[in-house]
Amino acid sequence: MEKINLVSTSAAVALLTTSLLARAADLPQRAYAPPPVVAVAIYDWTGFYIGGNAGYGTSRNCWGFVPIGGVVIPDGCHNHSGGMVGGQAGYRWQGGPAVFGLEAQGDWVSLRSSHVSLVNPLLTDSSKVTGLGLFTGQIGYAWNAALLYLKGGAAVTSNSLLQATTLGGVGLNYATSTRWGGTVGVGFEYGFAPNWSAGIEYDHLFMGTANNSFSVPAGAAAVVNQISQTVDMVTLRMNYKFGGPVVARY
Helix, strand or coil, X not given: CHHHHHHHHHHHHHHHHHHHHHHHHHCCXXXXXXXXXXXXXXXXXXXXXXXXXXXXXXXXXXXXXXXXXXXXXXXXXXXXXXXXXXXXXXXXXXECCEEEEEEEEEEEEEEEEEEECCCCCCEEEEEEEEEEEEEEEEEEEEECCEEEEEEEEXXXXXXXXXXXXXXXXXXXXXXXXXXXXXXXXXXXXXXXXXXXXXXXXXXXXXXXXXXXXCECCCCCCCCEEEEEXXXXXXXXXXXXXXXXXXXXXX
């Protein structure tokens, strides 16, 4: 009798379990949302920018005396170094990791030095660079907010030239000149905050050789000198870029 009750109880439990499982299968299943798509912020270098720079430069001027015969006689060289400060503005385009740009830069500088003339030791030749400008194109490679670039284009310098007596420093011949040449450079820039970037840049200016006739009193013969010039400069830069600093990549 007990065996019959145990079998009946087991059958009832099995029947109840089957019924509950059937009802659970009919219940609506919970929908699980797919994992969210994560957007990675990528720095975008495209846009107009403006900024400032400051640094240090060295200019090398080599003088030559040009007599009536036209044969240049070397008259000595001097290097002059000093600080510079200025600004720049430009526009960049980015396509993938490649970055292209155009930029104009202007700096106030004070690079002044002199040497005793080899042709006439009674005279001292002096040169001073008072300002310079760069008009360049850029090509670079970007790793997100880091940018390494090369640049090249035209350069212009503003100069003051002086010949004075070696003893006493009495000025005899004075002139100013604006010279055009070329420039090449390399720089690294990093976007450290929204719309802001900082960098360092080296530029070499090759200004060629030019003849200069000093201004002298009326009736006197002009002293003609041939002067070559190069400039090397390292500047720290800070730029503000207009527009969005990042784009989303999924």
